[in-house]
Amino acid sequence: MNFVEELRWRGMLHDIMPKTEEELNKGITSGYIGFDPTADSLHVGHLTQIMTLTHFQRAGHKPFALVGGATGMIGDPSFKSQERNLLDEQTLNHNVERIKAQLASFLDFNSGANSAEMVNNYDWFKNFSFLDFIRDVGKHITVNYMMAKDSVKKRLEGDSGLSFTEFTYQLLQGYDFYHLWKNENCILQMGGSDQWGNIVTGTEMIRRMGGGSAFALTTQLIKKADGTKFGKTESGAVWLDPVRTSPYQFYQFWLNSTDADAKSYIRIFTLLDRETIEALDTEHDAAPHLRVLQKALAKDITIRVHGEAAYEKAIKSSDFLFGxxxxxxLNELTDAEVKGIFEGVPNFNVSVTELREGINATELLAGKTAVFPSKGEAKKMIQGGGVAVNKNKIATPEDIFNAENLINGKYLVAQKGKKNYFLIIAE
Structure with a gap:
């Protein structure tokens, strides 16, 4: 498998330094991508880089995942409008450990010569004094060189300016590359297209400090077909951590992709081969309403991130709502999973004490909660057979519900018609 060609046909490749492909074709090559630990979980916005490392390893090369325990304390200014909040060491260490565990589910850390390795730049920066750094590293890169970077120019032209702290970031990232080149024979750095300037600074530092050669490759920044930002929903980022984003919500994110996005995403975010994807394209185009591409995409990536069991739960969760x-x-699910299914569904709270004593249907749905705006409307729809609690139609407006009806000892699920759900939480 040719790594660069793999990225090309998948639509992932953006920039590549001359002679990089020829170097990769010589044999096993070590390369790395950095991840800033600004949260205790990666999100789908990181998946392009995770998949880049995955393809790199599948092509027989040795991937390094660098977790920026040191640079995360500063924040990369590349094409950002303002400075990040600085994180304390304890928070960063926690985030680093969580991210390490997530990356371990994508990369093979026990595959012989091309086993993946994880490194933390805090390990080589923690004892590096400021004076030593500016004397031994800073002297090799001119301010003119650093100012010429597009990412720096953009910030300098903006309203917020650029702090010295952020300005030094490209030196720190450049030194990461130099350190890995010198100590791990790592000759390639990869990243998103917004990282090109920082990566090239690293190759320049290797040339000036070590008299060596190194290479650079960047991938496309992923956007939706309509030009909006990928990886964001109304409720925020789509995380890989199942506590932050439940497997059901994660599955639905991919399932709800537009046809145009699904054609792109299935190439970028899955390991399906070209022949399989092209066959899925043909099948999808013949019957778009069946959403063949979206289902294949959502299945592949949900299983790889969360496992087969979580995928099966996600399917059953969809069938619960729509089948x-x-x-x-619901008894099989945790509280987080239940709330994940009903995200965006109106939630109401009732007193568990009152529920133990019993509440009639009309009072429950139009008195204790606002499932209906009035008791009269609730009675009318109940009498018409259009209201259910826990998927059982309510026979009369006077039906009694009590604690024995609670799912997981905590929930009631109300429905108006087939599609309008309401989650009632007993507290």
């Missing part, structure tokens, strides 16, 4: 899976399914 024939019974209410007992």
């Amino acid at each position: 024939n899976v019974g209410i007992e399914f």
Whole structure:
């Protein structure tokens, strides 16, 4: 497998330094990508780089995942409008450990000569004094060189300016590359297209400090077909951590992709081969309403991030809302998973004490909660057979609900018609 060609046909390649492909074709090559630990989880915006490392390893090369325990304390200014909040060491260490665990599920750390390795730049920066750094490293890169970077120019022309702290970031990232080149024979740095300037600074530092050669490759920044930012929903980022974004929400994110986005995403975010993807394209184009591409995409990536069992739960969760899976399914789920299914659905709270005593249907749905705006409307729709609690139609407006009806000892699920859900939480 040719790594660069793989990125090309998948639509991932953006920039590549001359002679990089020839160097990769000589044999096993070590390369790295950096991840800033600004949160205790990666999100789908990081997946392009994770997949780049994955393809790199599958092509027989040795991937390094650098977690920026040191640079995360500063924040990369590249094409950002303002400075990041600085994180304390304890928070960063926690984030680093969580991210390490997530990356380990994508890369093979026990595959012989091309085993993946994880490194933390805090390990080589923690004892590096400021005076030593500016004397031994800073003297090799001129201010003119640093000022010429587009990412720096943009910030200097903006309203917020650029702090000295951020200005030094490209030196720190450049030194990361130099350190890995010198100590790990790492000759390639990869990243998103917004990282090109920082990566090239690293190759320049290797040339000036070590008299060596190194290479650079960047991938496309992923956007939706309509030009909006990829990886964001109304509720925020889509995280790889199942506590932050439940597997059901994660699955739905991919399933809800537009046709145009799904054609792109299935190439970028899955390991399906070209022949399989082209066959799926043909099948999808013949019957777009079946959403063949979206289902294949959502299945592949949900299984790789969360596992087969979580994928099956996500499917059953969808069937629960839109199919024939019974209410007992909710007993298999954690609180976070239940709330994940009903994200965006109106939530109401009732007193568990009152529920133990019993509340009639009309009072429950139009008195204790606002499922209906009035008791009269609630009675009318109940009498018409259009209201259910826990997927059982309410027979009369006077039906009584009590604590025995609670799912997981905590929830009631109300429905108006087939598609309008409401989650009632007993507290």
